[in-house]
Amino acid sequence: MAQQRTIPQNYFRIDDPIDKFYGFLDEKVLVPHVYQIPIENMKRLIKTAIGNANKKSSRAILAIPENANVQEIEKICNKEGKELFIYFKKYCGDPASTAHQTYKKHYNKVCREQFRNRSMQKERMNSGWRYQYLAINCAIESRRFKSVSDIGAAEADFNAIIEHINSDNAPLSLYVSVKNRVNTMGGQDWPKAIQALEEVAKHDKNRIGSYCCVFGIAMDGGLRTIKNDQKTKQPHSPNTEVWKSDFFWPFFSNYSYEKIMTQVLESLIKTNDSDEEDAIEIPESLIESFGHQCREHQLIDEMGCFDDPYKLVTFFCN
Numbered sequence: 132m133a134q135q136r137t138i139p140q141n142y143f144r145i146d147d148p149i150d151k152f153y154g155f156l157d158e159k160v161l162v163p164h165v166y167q168i169p170i171e172n173m174k175r176l177i178k179t180a181i182g183n184a185n186k187k188s189s190r191a192i193l194a195i196p197e198n199a200n201v202q203e204i205e206k207i208c209n210k211e212g213k214e215l216f217i218y219f220k221k222y223c224g225d226p227a228s229t230a231h232q233t234y235k236k237h238y239n240k241v242c243r244e245q246f247r248n249r250s251m252q253k254e255r256m257n258s259g260w261r262y263q264y265l266a267i268n269c270a271i272e273s274r275r276f277k278s279v280s281d282i283g284a285a286e287a288d289f290n291a292i293i294e295h296i297n298s299d300n301a302p303l304s305l306y307v308s309v310k311n312r313v314n315t316m317g318g319q320d321w322p323k324a325i326q327a328l329e330e331v332a333k334h335d336k337n338r339i340g341s342y343c344c345v346f347g348i349a350m351d352g353g354l355r356t357i358k359n360d361q362k363t364k365q366p367h368s369p370n371t372e373v374w375k376s377d378f379f380w381p382f383f384s385n386y387s388y389e390k391i392m393t394q395v396l397e398s399l400i401k402t403n404d405s406d407e408e409d410a411i412e413i414p415e416s417l418i419e420s421f422g423h424q425c426r427e428h429q430l431i432d433e434m435g436c437f438d439d440p441y442k443l444v445t446f447f448c449n
Contacts, residue, residue, distance in 0.1 A: 137329060139369040140341040142303050143295075155355055155372060156343050161303065162294050164385040166274045170394075173386065176268045177398045184261035186412050193417070205416050212242075212420020219245050219421075226447035230440040237435050242421040246413050262349035263288045263309040265391075269384035277302055290335070291383070301340030306332040307383075309347045313373065321358045325367045332370075344371040347379040352388065354378045 143157040168176070193211055195204055219241070223229040233241055267289040270279045277292040291305045308328050310316065316324055325344070332342040353375035357366050376388040384391065425431045430446060432438040
């Protein structure tokens, strides 16, 4: 395979044969962290990452193309509002309990609840984007790296250039792809992903010096590993490492994995208590399309509230 023929990069590697990370990037030769992002700044970065991920999730759930114009978005949202109304009936579960829970609620709130229920399977994708945004912003604010940039490629979330303690050595370019967990990709997907990431590094015209490709794992405890071919037991690439959360987060943020997750938890708690200001963005046209269906089926009153639970039971049962 092409990635097995890749020439090893000449960055500094751990050269002690008895070290369990023998052959891995030697972090000790790189400039260390000399600054820690203040906790208030970290909270801001997390809040921004959650908000950005939610907005991106909303477009993905609705399958809105990146270049869609206003008319196209309206059309998609109107259709999805009708589909969500069908979902509301089809998957109500217990008609009596659902009617009881829905009674007196405004269709806006019910629509949002149904949207969230329908999109639960997208939660993993949402958190993946959250940690992509957070990782790159932590790297930028950590002051450890010469430069950090979103390179705009599907295979690589960001590029971070780090200098050596010995300034005579050229900087090292890290090409980083963030994944939720190691099992986010199946075994057969890893070789292609590794090759694609390394292709980005190889063809970066702005790169000076060696490169190392990194799959950063946001939520699997552990340090570092290398993905090997199951048959030959040889690395898919000599230049690609998998950094698990206990190595990944300290390297880029100067915070431990547990500390990062604790701060994310606190931000999510506050979000839930603050009128859902960072909740997944649902277009108003979709909500109004859902509301229109509710009116057509005479399920809501003039104020837009579900005013008769018995009508709802009839609706769910027929």
